[in-house]
Amino acid sequence: MSEQTTEKAHLFLSLREASLALCFDFRHYEPQLLLFCELIRLMSDGNTLFRREADKNGLWISQPGRRKMRWIEGSELIEYMCEAVSSEDLSPDMLAAICARVFRTRATPAEHPDTGEAGIRIDTGMESFRCRQCGQCCRNLDYRDALTEEDVKRLKALGRNGILDRVGKFKSQEGKPIYRIWMKPGKLELEEACPFLTKVPTENRWSCRIHDVKPTICRQYPVSRKHANMTGCPGFDNKK
Ligand code: SF4
Ligand code: SF4
Structure with a gap:
């Protein structure tokens, strides 16, 4: 139970911190298959083939430069995605685009205001959070x-x-x-x-x-709008 109403509206993450935050998100939940498909399409520019199977917790994914597909599921799939978003080949623009999709918020390439280090500016959305004191998190998580x-x-x-x-x-x-x-x-x-x-x-x-x-x-709790949505917290629901 948070019982707070305002938080930082945005935060700056270095490129390394952004990759770690993405991996933290992936490891926090079961494989997010729709999201993973979207990210694979985005990162490979359509060059990696993938396919879902109904009611299964994994994906068929093609190997780089080959059409042959390999079945990857569960924690192996999560680690596959972690490795993909931790690649040093990803540009800040690409990393920002990935962050926007994963954290379901606005994310843009930026420089640290003091050090000039390259990174990603992420809008947390926490300024519109209000704890309803519904007790859901305390009772069920x-x-x-x-x-x-x-x-x-x-x-x-x-x-x-x-x-x-x-x-x-x-x-x-x-x-x-x-x-x-x-x-x-x-x-x-x-x-x-x-x-x-x-x-x-x-x-x-x-x-x-x-x-x-x-x-x-x-x-x-919750650390983000997505975290709230994924765990049943109504603190971002403006209708209530
Ligand atoms: S689940 Fe309910 S009590 Fe917990 S943080 Fe969200 S609004 Fe507050
Ligand atoms: S889980 Fe217990 S200690 Fe934590 S906020 Fe809820 S009531 Fe307080």
């Missing part, structure tokens, strides 16, 4: 392993032990810490819903009881 080490340090520094009691500490396969939220205090069991979400009596809205110190993931 999966953020259980999204608490960061910085969040934990911040909560410790503030002495918010009541919140920390609901954080489980685990380790990933690589040995990195995972902070799991929200646990039942003293148990290795997750709560079914966030214990800090409360319904405002007699009103059709929800409120966060730890709004001033809530996790970064909650503060930053």
